[in-house]
Amino acid sequence: MASGDVWILGITMTKFGKHPETDSVGLAAQAARGALKDGGVSMRDIGILAAGNLMGGGALGQQLQKQIGQTGIPVYNVANACATGATALRTAVMAIKAGEVDMGLAVGVEKLSGAGLLGVGGPKKQGDTWEPSGRQGAIMGLDGRVNTDNMPGTFAQIGMEYGHKYGGVSFELFARISEKNHMHSTLNPLAAYTKAMSVEQIMNDVMIAYPNTRPMCSANCDGAAAAVVVSDEKLKTLSDDQRKRAVRIKASILTTDPYEVGCQILPNVNTLTRNAAKQAYEQAGVGPEDLDLVELHDCFATAELVHYDNLMLCKEGNAVDFFSSGAAHRTGSTPVNVSGGLQSKGHPIAATGIANVWEICHHLRGEAGDRQIEGAKVGLAHVIGLGSACGVHILEKAAA
Amino acid sequence: MSTADTATRIPLVDYLALEPEPHLVANECTSCGARYFDHRDACASCFEAEFTRVDVATEGEVTAFTIVSYAPPGVEAPFVAAIVDCAGTPVRANLVDIEPTPDKVTLGMKVRLVTHSIGTDSAGTEAIGFGFAPA
Numbered sequence: 043m044a045s046g047d048v049w050i051l052g053i054t055m056t057k058f059g060k061h062p063e064t065d066s067v068g069l070a071a072q073a074a075r076g077a078l079k080d081g082g083v084s085m086r087d088i089g090i091l092a093a094g095n096l097m098g099g100g101a102l103g104q105q106l107q108k109q110i111g112q113t114g115i116p117v118y119n120v121a122n123a124c125a126t127g128a129t130a131l132r133t134a135v136m137a138i139k140a141g142e143v144d145m146g147l148a149v150g151v152e153k154l155s156g157a158g159l160l161g162v163g164g165p166k167k168q169g170d171t172w173e174p175s176g177r178q179g180a181i182m183g184l185d186g187r188v189n190t191d192n193m194p195g196t197f198a199q200i201g202m203e204y205g206h207k208y209g210g211v212s213f214e215l216f217a218r219i220s221e222k223n224h225m226h227s228t229l230n231p232l233a234a235y236t237k238a239m240s241v242e243q244i245m246n247d248v249m250i251a252y253p254n255t256r257p258m259c260s261a262n263c264d265g266a267a268a269a270v271v272v273s274d275e276k277l278k279t280l281s282d283d284q285r286k287r288a289v290r291i292k293a294s295i296l297t298t299d300p301y302e303v304g305c306q307i308l309p310n311v312n313t314l315t316r317n318a319a320k321q322a323y324e325q326a327g328v329g330p331e332d333l334d335l336v337e338l339h340d341c342f343a344t345a346e347l348v349h350y351d352n353l354m355l356c357k358e359g360n361a362v363d364f365f366s367s368g369a370a371h372r373t374g375s376t377p378v379n380v381s382g383g384l385q386s387k388g389h390p391i392a393a394t395g396i397a398n399v400w401e402i403c404h405h406l407r408g409e410a411g412d413r414q415i416e417g418a419k420v421g422l423a424h425v426i427g428l429g430s431a432c433g434v435h436i437l438e439k440a441a442a
Numbered sequence: 443m444s445t446a447d448t449a450t451r452i453p454l455v456d457y458l459a460l461e462p463e464p465h466l467v468a469n470e471c472t473s474c475g476a477r478y479f480d481h482r483d484a485c486a487s488c489f490e491a492e493f494t495r496v497d498v499a500t501e502g503e504v505t506a507f508t509i510v511s512y513a514p515p516g517v518e519a520p521f522v523a524a525i526v527d528c529a530g531t532p533v534r535a536n537l538v539d540i541e542p543t544p545d546k547v548t549l550g551m552k553v554r555l556v557t558h559s560i561g562t563d564s565a566g567t568e569a570i571g572f573g574f575a576p577a
């Protein structure tokens with residue numbers, strides 16, 4: 043073990059779906075206590091808490107301490123759009139790398155059931171006479187009058203833009219990507235939806251923003267996930283069983299979108315993902331061909347396609363061929379979103395960036411049951427939040 | 443067009459110029475040429491802070507689109523949201539004067555800027571919006 047590495051000692055996720063009887067703090071507590079138990083440690087061992095949540099008012103960490111243990115440790119309340127969970131995890135990792143603590147806890151939670159379409163805003167309140175305001179001198183809300191602010195529509199354009207650049211995309215192709223993820227979710231008891239859907243069912247479902255129909259959009263739901271991370275030095279002092287189940291964090295990367303022509307017109311989710319992937323592969327000393335499985339941010343079916351390319355799972359411009367060859371299916375060469383992905387497992391925003399790491403760890407530990415990817419040794423988890431922020435973690439099974 | 447006419451019209455956004463013919467106007471960084479439709483404190487590309495107003499081509503090509511089924515109040519649905527490449531300057535807009543169906547709207551289609559009325563306020567000022575129609 044190289045000194046300076048950080049490991050995942052314990053990790054868990056709650057069932058994603060509807061949790062009407064439990065509040066955000068309660069879900070976060072469930073996940074946090076689960077992660078501590080999974081790692082065989084207690085709040086007494088934890089030196090820092092990073093708490094991710096977008097919808098809850100910004101003080102989740104301290105509220106959570108009241109439920110799981112107030113030990114006076116530093117708390118970081120983290121918000122970074124859909125990359126919030128990954129950012130919370132990375133915050134705990136950085137505290138360990140900085141040498142401040144030897145063990146940290148990262149939590150992400152969201153309650154979104156019934157939230158409807160995200161990013162749909164009403165028009166500005168109209169006064170008696172037109173008054174230009176804001177940085178575009180707009181006299182009324184521009185959503186729907188100058189393109190769309192809604193997420194399904196934004197990501198639809200991102201997928202179509204890929205098609206314009208490289209060719210080969212179609213409504214049916216995107217529906218097939220969704221079919222794959224819904225099929226994968228039938229093996230995941232913690233997924234919000236666990237029903238297989240045919241391509242026809244997916245295409246004939248409610249159209250949200252062409253070419254994304256409802257099942258091709260991430261499922262708004264409730265859920266939480268948490269991880270205990272530990273330093274190399276500290277791990278050496280723990281039990282054989284703890285060491286065997288520990289998962290090495292080979293890379294922990296966070297990027298934002300650099301300036302490019304048009305990035306202010308249509309968010310560019312490509313370059314920052316490619317940059318994060320490049321840095322992650324370099325830090326980890328592995329290449330895309332070494333990955334046994336990938337959990338990527340399929341907030342919409344149209345997004346999954348472009349990230350095959352951005353994460354360099356295929357040659358530039360070849361995402362359509364990559365998918366059509368079956369490579370991304372759980373039986374393929376690079377299984378993608380065997381959890382069911384955001385489209386079927388669900389997307390409780392701040393939980394997502396830890397839940398996808400949990401999925402990878404589950405396989406690396408050989409504990410994924412029916413959906414186990416046999417012999418998985420290395421996996422990659424990716425999230426992206428519009429605005430934008432991208433988190434990539436590469437994880438490796440502990441040496442036997 | 444008379445001055446009186448001009449006084450009674452207002453563009454939806456300040457980067458839509460109505461005279462002499464409707465066109466979009468970008469804030470171009472004098473240092474690196476990056477173009478913005480909103481007001482920037484400094485250039486996101488090169489960090490300099492001087493901008494000049496430049497006219498944007500009124501014809502372009504659709505490089506991405508979506509057909510949005512649910513619109514905010516006051517906007518008709520479905521509508522086509524698109525990215526239009528106007529001679530190298532990408533623009534956000536809706537496509538208009540076209541049936542909002544996937545067999546009518548295509549990637550790469552040629553379009554041109556058009557304007558339309560979007561209401562009149564109590565002072566009688568008419569708001570003018572823009573979109574792109576098939577060329």
Ligand SMILES: [Zn+2]
Pocket residue numbers: 471472473474475476485486487488489490
């Ligand atoms: Zn500049």
